[in-house]
Amino acid sequence: MSEVGLEGLVAAGAQPRKVADGCTWSEGPVWVPEIGRLRWSDIPGNRIMAYDPVTNEMSVHRAGVEFTNGRAHFGGGQVVQCSHGRRAVEVEDTDGSTRILIDRYQGHRLNSPNDIVVRSDGTVWFSDPTYGITVPGEGHTGEPEYGDRFVFCFDPRSDTLRAVVSDIEEPNGLAFSPDETLLYVSDTSAARRTDRTGNHHIRAYDLDPQQRWASAKNGRVFAVVSPGLPDGFKVDERGNIWTSSAIGVQVFSPAGERLGIVEIPEVVGNLCFGGPDGRDLFVAASTGIYLLRTEVRDASHVLADAV
Ligand code: MG
Secondary structure, eight states: OOOOOOBTTBOTTOOOEEEEOOOSSEEEEEEETTTTEEEEEETTTTEEEEEETTTTEEEEEEEOOSOEEEEEEEETTEEEEEETTTTEEEEEOTTSOEEEEEOEETTEEOSOOOOEEEOTTSOEEEEOOSHHHHSTTSSOOOOOSSSSOOEEEEETTTTEEEEEEOOOSSEEEEEEOTTSSEEEEEEOGGGGOTTOOSOOEEEEEEOOTTOTTOOOEEEEEEEEOOSSOOOSEEEBTTSOEEEOOSSEEEEEOTTSOEEEEEEOSSOOOEEEEESTTSOEEEEEETTEEEEEEBSOOBTHHHHHHHO
């Protein structure tokens, strides 16, 4: 395979090193800049973990958290996160208290929100597959109520929820391109099929960034990720996609060409950029967190820095 490699993306000589251990299935990492810590979910452990890179210590942030999954920075030290157990998107405040942001669509309960991203206009976009009500140990068993699996956009200003992607079997990870004209969503429908015939790709959609409620249009397969699945992923400030997979973090160019792989010795579930200058990559991989020094930051910095 003729891959150009990750030179200029991964810091010269850098290797991933494990900085946190002892989890069951790590997911939903986010860097909280106000406190200088990483926070992530141990989903079957039903707890939220924290890592402080200054002291190099891992701790239990909160336990008995109703099976949180993906999360995103919400400003002012707040975090917005998905809860399988509550079948909701909730906001966690700086004191650890939580409030439900959204848990119904047209009067029906959500399935089990999985991953989430906040657009520069403050709208909250999240995926809603069924894993949290069907997979033992990842939530509470339940029935889908609205009869589908959508990607939603929630506008806190108008308290309105709309379905924006409806053509994915099991929507999972999601992220925007740096200029927010593209929405990427992974489909992990192959996850629970014994014959592995389902989807394991990332789809791309066109967005009109001027319209808060524009549906995602022109859905097409951006990249097939193998071996394993593209669960959570992030886009860097140059538009490259860093995705989870069974063998590590796979990096794709904006054109969909695989540039290279950061090999990790455990199945990767999700990842995020963070650290003091935003260039540390935190990889949530099964039992813990791996840290890799990179040369890039998250795509969200591009529009934020332009303001
Ligand atoms: Mg996920």
